Amino acid sequence: MLVRCYRVKPAVWAALFVLVLCWFYIFPVYRVPSDTEIVDEVLRQGGVWEKNQTGIDLYRKLLTDCCDPRRNFAVTKENSPMGKVLWYDGEFYHSHTVNNETYPLFVQRNPLQFPLKKCAVVGNSGILRHSKCGQHIDRADFILRCNLPPLSKDYVEDVGTRTHLVTANPSIIEKRFQNLLWSRKAFVDNMKVYGSSYMYMPAFSMKPCTDLSLRASYALADSSSNLTMLFANPEFLRTVGKFWKARGVHAKRLSTGLFLISLALGLCEEVTAYGFWPFAIGLDGKPVSHHYYDNILPYKWFHTMPEEFVQLWHLHQSGTLRLRLEHCPP
Ligand SMILES: *[C@@H]1O[C@H](CO)[C@@H](O)[C@H](O)[C@H]1NC(C)=O
Numbered sequence: 001m002l003v004r005c006y007r008v009k010p011a012v013w014a015a016l017f018v019l020v021l022c023w024f025y026i027f028p029v030y031r032v033p034s035d036t037e038i039v040d041e042v043l044r045q046g047g048v049w050e051k052n053q054t055g056i057d058l059y060r061k062l063l064t065d066c067c068d069p070r071r072n073f074a075v076t077k078e079n080s081p082m083g084k085v086l087w088y089d090g091e092f093y094h095s096h097t098v099n100n101e102t103y104p105l106f107v108q109r110n111p112l113q114f115p116l117k118k119c120a121v122v123g124n125s126g127i128l129r130h131s132k133c134g135q136h137i138d139r140a141d142f143i144l145r146c147n148l149p150p151l152s153k154d155y156v157e158d159v160g161t162r163t164h165l166v167t168a169n170p171s172i173i174e175k176r177f178q179n180l181l182w183s184r185k186a187f188v189d190n191m192k193v194y195g196s197s198y199m200y201m202p203a204f205s206m207k208p209c210t211d212l213s214l215r216a217s218y219a220l221a222d223s224s225s226n227l228t229m230l231f232a233n234p235e236f237l238r239t240v241g242k243f244w245k246a247r248g249v250h251a252k253r254l255s256t257g258l259f260l261i262s263l264a265l266g267l268c269e270e271v272t273a274y275g276f277w278p279f280a281i282g283l284d285g286k287p288v289s290h291h292y293y294d295n296i297l298p299y300k301w302f303h304t305m306p307e308e309f310v311q312l313w314h315l316h317q318s319g320t321l322r323l324r325l326e327h328c329p330p
């Protein structure tokens with residue numbers, strides 16, 4: 001009996017060891033700094049920031065090599081001809097074959113005019129409130145915003161008025177516009193604040209996104225809206241996800257904000273990010289609301305955003321992009 005136990009034990013230990021290894025492989029151990037640690041770190045650095053052309057050129061090259069944003073960030077007639085199979089990036093083994101119904105909705109080619117000089121990527125964090133960054137943001141040459149944010153009078157001073165590209169998550173269209181099954185006029189009217197910008201929707205990321213994005217596209221086209229629909233290219237989203245995963249972002253899916261910053265780093269000569277602060281306390285130690293317009297916490301938000309922030313903070317420290325965390329000078 002004893003002998004048998006003695007023999008079994010190493011095998012059990014070996015099996016346990018392998019299990020633990022697998023566990024760490026699937027759920028790697030990494031420690032994201034706490035809110036207060038981040039605040040201390042940011043305060044220690046102070047407002048000092050210097051542009052680093054080497055870093056900017058390096059990241060543009062890295063992103064061009066992995067993900068080719070210039071050619072690939074949107075689905076176009078050029079990169080997705082009839083019959084092309086688009087594999088969904090947020091869904092296991094699901095694809096869409098470009099057909100007579102979808103092909104005409106694609107733009108011919110990447111419509112952005114290069115070079116894009118100064119870009120502003122605007123996140124929706126509560127630190128924008130009372131920031132007085134509106135004029136700073138509006139002075140950029142290309143302004144990217146996340147998830148149909150409100151730009152009404154109350155917020156103009158802090159977030160500005162101009163937009164060149166705005167993302168729309170299907171979930172917000174589902175909630176605010178009842179899936180566009182009947183309230184299409186409300187949708188089109190609400191989109192007027194974004195002027196003649198591009199609306200960027202992940203039409204081929206998850207199954208329910210496709211019909212909804214097509215409906216949004218028809219709604220804009222039928223109403224002779226000034227917005228142009230661009231469908232996010234699932235191949236681009238997948239490669240950008242891999243790019244950050246290799247750099248320590250373990251989220252199942254990146255936030256829209258990090259996708260937009262990656263796009264800007266690949267396309268723009270200079271990137272400033274506003275409203276990226278996923279913490280509940282601000283640099284002054286006071287509470288910060290989740291969004292500049294409300295304090296509704298989305299589901300699953302906590303796990304990924306601080307980790308993404310650490311990456312952005314490294315880029316800020318090296319001068320590759322500028323994170324605006326303080327109020328803007330008048
Ligand atoms: C500038 O960026 C490069 C590449 O990321 C980096 O190696 C270098 O240390 C940066 N310089 C400064 C002063 O941070």
Ligand SMILES: *[C@@H]1O[C@H](CO)[C@@H](O)[C@H](O)[C@H]1NC(C)=O
Nearest residue numbers: 082083097098099100101103
């Ligand atoms: C697309 O539509 C044309 C006619 O409008 C038809 O001839 C063609 O077979 C269709 N192609 C596919 C792939 O359905």
Ligand SMILES: *[C@@H]1O[C@H](CO)[C@@H](O)[C@H](O)[C@H]1NC(C)=O
Nearest residue numbers: 192195196223224225226227
């Ligand atoms: C589109 O832009 C033109 C010119 O700026 C403007 O006159 C028109 O009202 C806009 N249309 C919509 C639906 O916003």
